[in-house]
Amino acid sequence: MAELSPDEKAAISHRGKGRTSVAAMARSALTDTPDPDTVVPSKAAGAAVSVVSNTSLILLKVVAGIVTGSVALLTEALHSSIDLVASIVAFFSVRMADEPADDDHPYGHEKIENVAAGIEGC
Numbered sequence: 001m002a003e004l005s006p007d008e009k010a011a012i013s014h015r016g017k018g019r020t021s022v023a024a025m026a027r028s029a030l031t032d033t034p035d036p037d038t039v040v041p042s043k044a045a046g047a048a049v050s051v052v053s054n055t056s057l058i059l060l061k062v063v064a065g066i067v068t069g070s071v072a073l074l075t076e077a078l079h080s081s082i083d084l085v086a087s088i089v090a091f092f093s094v095r096m097a098d099e100p101a102d103d104d105h106p107y108g109h110e111k112i113e114n115v116a117a118g119i120e121g122c
Contacts, residue, residue: 044098047091054084086120 058080065073093116101108 042098043094044091047087047094050087051084051091054080054087058084089116089119092116 058077061073061077061080064070065077093112096112097108097110099109
């Protein structure tokens with residue numbers, strides 16, 4: 001493994017405080033033996049953040065639309081609900097794709113992400 005730069009070493013020293021450098025995460029993801037101390041966020045965690053943020057955005061738009069009487073904000077909330085549906089589809093698809101291979105799917109479940117992308121595109 002290549003020597004770490006001073007910036008990477010500084011970022012790693014803050015690992016216990018919840019910070020990891022992008023370079024350290026990339027190095028961990030690209031090597032055959034990733035650094036066990038490097039935390040790489042999962043796709044499911046990213047999709048969960050997307051679901052939560054879209055839900056919050058919809059609620060804020062609905063509340064603001066009701067308070068101000070703005071039909072435009074209410075229609076924007078309805079439009080954002082489409083993004084929420086896409087986020088939910090992505091969340092469940094990446095969770096299913098992370099399942100290991102089994103007897104019915106000897107090569108794994110990764111192709112479900114392609115099916116989900118087709119659903120999101122409709």
